[in-house]
Amino acid sequence: MRILALDFETYYDKDVSLKKLNTMEYVNHAKFKVMGCAAYFIEDSTPEHIALIEPTDTQPDWYNEEETEEFLRTVDWDNTAVLYHHVNFDAYILAQVYGIKPAWHYDTMAMSRGRFPSQSASLGALAERLFPDDRSLRKGTELASAKGIDTYSPELDRIIGAYACNDVYVMVAAFQRLYPTYPASELQIIDIVTRMFTQSKFVLDRTATTKHRNDARDNAATKVIASGLDKKALGSNDQFAAYIRDVLKLEVPMKQGKNKPIPAFGKNDIAFQKLKAAHPEFLHIWEARAATKSRIDETRATRFLDGTNRDGTIPMPINYYAAHTGRFGGGEKLNPQNLKRGSNLRKALQAPEGYVVVVADKSQIEARLVAWLAGCDELTQAFRDGRDVYSEFASVIYNRPIAKSDTIERFVGKTCILGLGFGVGGVKLQVTLESGSQGPVVVITEVDARSIVSKYRSKYYHIPDLWKKLEQVQVWIQNPSYYGNQYGPMTAVKEGWMMPNGMVLQYPQASGLSFYDHRFKMHKKIWGGVLCENWIQSLARVDICTNMCAMDNYFREHPEIDGYVALQIHDEIICICREEYGQQVYDKMYQVMTTPPYWAPGIPLKAEGGFAKEYSK
Numbered sequence: 001m002r003i004l005a006l007d008f009e010t011y012y013d014k015d016v017s018l019k020k021l022n023t024m025e026y027v028n029h030a031k032f033k034v035m036g037c038a039a040y041f042i043e044d045s046t047p048e049h050i051a052l053i054e055p056t057d058t059q060p061d062w063y064n065e066e067e068t069e070e071f072l073r074t075v076d077w078d079n080t081a082v083l084y085h086h087v088n089f090d091a092y093i094l095a096q097v098y099g100i101k102p103a104w105h106y107d108t109m110a111m112s113r114g115r116f117p118s119q120s121a122s123l124g125a126l127a128e129r130l131f132p133d134d135r136s137l138r139k140g141t142e143l144a145s146a147k148g149i150d151t152y153s154p155e156l157d158r159i160i161g162a163y164a165c166n167d168v169y170v171m172v173a174a175f176q177r178l179y180p181t182y183p184a185s186e187l188q189i190i191d192i193v194t195r196m197f198t199q200s201k202f203v204l205d206r207t208a209t210t211k212h213r214n215d216a217r218d219n220a221a222t223k224v225i226a227s228g229l230d231k232k233a234l235g236s237n238d239q240f241a242a243y244i245r246d247v248l249k250l251e252v253p254m255k256q257g258k259n260k261p262i263p264a265f266g267k268n269d270i271a272f273q274k275l276k277a278a279h280p281e282f283l284h285i286w287e288a289r290a291a292t293k294s295r296i297d298e299t300r301a302t303r304f305l306d307g308t309n310r311d312g313t314i315p316m317p318i319n320y321y322a323a324h325t326g327r328f329g330g331g332e333k334l335n336p337q338n339l340k341r342g343s344n345l346r347k348a349l350q351a352p353e354g355y356v357v358v359v360a361d362k363s364q365i366e367a368r369l370v371a372w373l374a375g376c377d378e379l380t381q382a383f384r385d386g387r388d389v390y391s392e393f394a395s396v397i398y399n400r401p402i403a404k405s406d407t408i409e410r411f412v413g414k415t416c417i418l419g420l421g422f423g424v425g426g427v428k429l430q431v432t433l434e435s436g437s438q439g440p441v442v443v444i445t446e447v448d449a450r451s452i453v454s455k456y457r458s459k460y461y462h463i464p465d466l467w468k469k470l471e472q473v474q475v476w477i478q479n480p481s482y483y484g485n486q487y488g489p490m491t492a493v494k495e496g497w498m499m500p501n502g503m504v505l506q507y508p509q510a511s512g513l514s515f516y517d518h519r520f521k522m523h524k525k526i527w528g529g530v531l532c533e534n535w536i537q538s539l540a541r542v543d544i545c546t547n548m549c550a551m552d553n554y555f556r557e558h559p560e561i562d563g564y565v566a567l568q569i570h571d572e573i574i575c576i577c578r579e580e581y582g583q584q585v586y587d588k589m590y591q592v593m594t595t596p597p598y599w600a601p602g603i604p605l606k607a608e609g610g611f612a613k614e615y616s617k
Contacts (some may be wrong), residue, residue, distance in 0.1 A: 001041060001080065001104065002044040002080055003041070003081045003082070003083050003084050004037070004039060004040070004041055004075065004080050004102075005039065005040045005042065005060070005074075005083040005084075005107065005168045005171055005172050006039050006083065006168070007039075007084070007085070007090065007141070007164050007167050007168050007171065008034055008035060008036075008089070008093050009034075009035045009036050009037065009160055009163075009164050010032065010034055010035055011032060011150050012146075012147060012148075012336075013147060013148040013497045014147075015144055016029050016031045016032070017549070017571070019089065021554075022153070022303070022307065022332040022333050023315075023317075023332055023333075023441065024092075024307040024308075024315060025100070026308070026310070027093060027096055027097065028096075028309075028310075030235075030439030031150070031552065032199035033150055034068055035065050035146070035152060036062060036065055036067070036152075036157070036164065037072075037164065037297060038060045038061065038063075038161065038167065038168045038170075038390075039060060039061055039071065039168070040059075040060035040165075040167045040168050040172060040542075042172065043227045046547075047121070059165060060164075060168040060169055061165070062159070062162070063295055063601070064152070064157050065152070069098065069327035072094075072100060075100075075550070075551060077101065077102050077140040078081055078101055078103055079103060079306075080102055081103055081104035081105065082102040082104070082105055082106070083106040083107075083108070083171065083175055084106070084107050084108070084171075085107065085108045085109050085123045085167070085171045085227030086106035086107070086109050087105055087106075087109065087110060087190070087194050088197050088331070088332070088589060091197075091198040092198050092315070093564065095198040096310070101198075101199055103188065105194040105198075105554075106169050106189050106196070107190050107320075107561070108126065108175050108189075109123070109126075110190045110193075110321065111174075111178045111179075111182055111190070112125075112126045112129075112178075112538070113173075113319075113320060114182070114320070114326070115466055116129060117321055117324040117506060117518075118323075118517070118518040119322050119518045122139075123139050123174070124138070126174050127139060127173075127174060127479065130177050130178075131173070131177075131558065132285075134176070137169075138170070139166070139167060139170055139171050140162075140163045140167070140581075141162040141570070142159050142160065142162070143163055145159060145160075146159075146160050161308070161371050161463075168414075179423055181502075183501050183502035184317055185502075185545065185546065185549050186501065186502070186503060186545075188552065189320065189545050189548060189549065190320055192548055192549070192552050192565050193328075193568075195564060195565075196316040196317070196318060196319045196565070196566060196567055196568075197318075197331075197332075198316045198317075199311050199314065200314060200566065201349070201351065201352055201564070201576045202313060202316060202564060202566060202576070202615075203283075203312050203313055203314070203349075203351070203352050204304060204305070204308050204313075204314040204348055204349065204350070204565075205347070205348040205349075205350055205614070206305060206308070208344060208347065208348045208367045209304050209305055209344075209345065209348045209383075210301075210302050210305065210346065212251055212297065212301045212344040212345060213298055213301035213302055214422050215225070215391075216295075216297035216298040216301065217298045219291070220291040220292070220295060222296060222515065223284070223287045223288045223291040224288050224291060224292060226287075226288065229243065229283050229285070231292050233311050234289050234292040234293075234436075235292045237262070237263045237265055237614070240263070241263045241287060243496045248282060248285070250275065250279065251275075253265070253269060253271030253272045253274070253275050253459065255269060255271065260554050261265075265498075267290070268575075270427065270431045271426070271430045273434065273435045274431060274434070275432070276435070277434035277435065283341055283522065299334070300334065300345065301345060303333055303334050304334065304348070305331075306505060307334060313352075314349070314579075315332070316570065317332035317334055317336070318331055318337055323537075324506060324534075325534055325538045325541060326480045326499075326503060326505075326537075326541040326542070326545075327541050330542075336569065337570070339569065341414065341617065342616075343397060343447055346614075346617075347408065347614045347615065347616050348532065348614070349614065349615040350614045350615070351576050351579075351614070352412065352576075354445070354578060354579055355576050355577060355579055355610060356577065356579050356608070356613060357566070357575075357576055357580040357611060357613070358563075358575045358576070358577060358582055358585045358586050358595050358611040359573070359574050359575075359588065359610065359611070359615065359617040360573055360589040360591060360607045360608070361571060361572040361573075361607060361609055361617065362540075362543070362544065362571040362572075362605065362606070362607050363606040363607060363608060364383070364389075364417070364418065364606070365540050365543065365544075365571045366418070366421070366540050366571075367389075367417050367418055367421060368380070368383050368604060368605065368606075369536045369539055369540055369543075369600070369603070370421035370422075370463060370466075370532065370536055371383065371421075371460070371463070371537075372600060372602075372603040373466060373535070373536070374462040374463045374465065375462050375466075377462075378459075379459065379460055380603070383606070385606045388404065389417055390410050390413040390414040390417055391403055391406070391413060392413070393416055393417055393459070394409045394410050394412055394413030394414075395404070395413075396455055396459060397409070397412060397413060397455060398418070399454050399488075407440070408440060408442060411439050411440055411442065412433065412444075413453075415429070415432060415439075416435060416452060416513070417457045418454045419432065420453060421460075421532065421536070422529050422533035423467060423530070423532065424453070425453060426446055426449040426451075426453050427449075428447075429452060429453060430444055430445070430446050430449035431447045448580060463532075464528075465556055466532060467528025467529050467531070468528055469487075469528075470487075470531040470532055470535065471513060471528040471531065472547050472581070473485075473492070474596055476492035477494065477495055477496055477497060477510055478494065478495070478510050478511065478512075480494070482605070489599035489600060490505070490535065495507055495508055495510050495515075496510075497535070499538055499539065499542050500539075500542055500597065500598075500599040501542045501545070501546070503542075505535065507560050509523070511523075512525065513526050543595070543597050543600075544568065544571055544573065545574060546597060547589075547593050548568060548573060550592045551565050551573065551575060551589060551592060552564070552565055554588055554592075555575075557579075558617070560581075561577050561578055561579030561584070561585065562578045563575055563576065563578070563581065564576060564577075564586055567615075571595070572613055572617070573616060575587060578594060583611070585611070586609060586610060586611050587611070589607070590607050592606065593607040594606060607617065
């Protein structure tokens with residue numbers, strides 16, 4: 001399979017651009033227009049022969065507006081992989097404008113995210129990072145000269161053509177540098193995620209989505225009216241703080257801002273959560289504030305409606321390597337990663353006629369990994385036996401037998417099993433339970449919360465021991481003499497831990513228990529509980545991605561099923577396949593997702609799910 005490096009240039013202006021619109025809105029805009037594309041074939045795409053384009057006669061070619069489609073129709077797409085930088089944009093144009101579906105997708109932007117998490121993945125930043133001393137490998141700035149111009153003059157066409165060819169030159173150079181050491185499984189994940197977006201088979205139930213949007217809008221308006229306040233007072237931090245202080249006669253929760261203390265009204269601010277939990281008599285005020293500040297149900301439903309393709313399908317955008325642990329993130333302002341179970345928007349995502357949505361979820365994967373990695377045999381055995389670990393720990397908390405019918409008590413046990421393995425303390429546990437963010441509102445004192453934490457750490461003492469051990473081995477990634485040492489499935493390398501799939505959980509400029517966080521451009525302190533959370537999230541992600549690749553391979557080997565991996569949400573894999581193969585595909589997913597990975601022998605895994613016409617799990 002040969003590789004075609006491709007870069008489209010399109011019309012844009014101050015209002016019609018990817019800064020103002022998401023990809024679907026931009027490409028479907030009335031003003032959208034392909035102005036041309038730069039292209040270059042890497043004829044021999046074996047790993048040892050993917051080479052930097054040399055300054056010879058084999059330079060990238062520019063095809064102008066009239067030539068682009070003619071060129072694209074000459075390509076044997078069944079035997080061509082395409083290399084892009086910003087795959088969602090260019091591959092979406094290929095699919096939606098030209099109806100072209102390549103055999104494979106590569107993306108240097110995604111590879112940049114994986115190699116340099118939390119840093120800019122733009123082509124310019126990547127080139128400077130990879131080739132700091134080679135000024136010839138730099139992204140140009142000539143595109144600005146084409147802003148707002150929908151017909152290029154011969155001179156402007158030459159300028160933009162040279163600009164696009166240079167981008168392709170730099171992109172191939174970056175690919176040549178990244179590819180040899182980039183794990184094949186991760187390249188497959190990039191391709192899978194791209195097809196979720198560019199070749200989605202999900203069909204949107206527009207009637208249900210419209211109703212959901214209207215209901216959300218009406219519900220928010222009702223809550224604002226019930227509060228007796230206007231939107232301005234609810235939306236302004238200063239005015240809302242004055243209302244709490246002067247009218248409700250309550251102390252305003254505060255936190256340290258950049259230069260001075262500011263009101264702590266964020267949804268994750270513990271002080272605000274405590275204030276709301278302590279004064280449920282003002283629930284109508286808290287709900288109105290939330291309804292004013294967050295219109296997520298309404299805006300997301302609107303974006304679903306606006307983001308559908310011309311054939312009624314809806315792209316599923318998730319961002320590859322959105323976090324330094326490798327976890328995915330939501331993309332294109334649709335954020336399918338945050339679709340709540342049982343929500344109307346989930347149910348509005350349906351399979352096309354003759355197909356079904358097949359879903360399988362890895363149950364308690366992070367809690368199981370924590371128990372396994374810590375060598376906590378008591379908890380691991382409980383998972384292996386299929387016992388109700390939530391009720392069992394709840395029985396310890398309440399000092400009496402707890403069954404599934406004891407919903408509140410069991411919920412507290414569940415919250416503890418799923419959260420306390422990462423070092424959550426009493427205050428955070430109390431706030432989590434009282435906020436109702438994970439389920440029913442459970443009001444407990446801080447003393448009781450601290451007691452629960454103590455019981456967890458005492459019963460499953462191997463887990464706190466793991467936190468201490470991770471703090472100790474963190475020095476391994478800071479001293480060359482320790483490089484190559486293994487702890488569990490992780491291998492110490494310079495400033496990071498190599499995961500079983502070859503990717504690295506990075507701690508740049510690690511020093512003791514601190515590292516440089518590129519997101520905030522500052523050094524950040526960590527401790528064993530945070531390290532544990534990072535490790536477990538990374539390993540869970542490795543496991544779920546291995547499962548995704550296995551299902552992708554299965555569908556490629558069985559074309560009669562006409563199936564594909566349609567979406568991934570946290571520890572859940574969603575596939576679409578022909579209706580008559582629904583049970584067969586679910587059985588395969590269950591088998592794949594409950595087989596322990598080679599790097600975690602003996603870990604008890606569990607999955608559950610099913611299949612239906614809509615995404616209903």
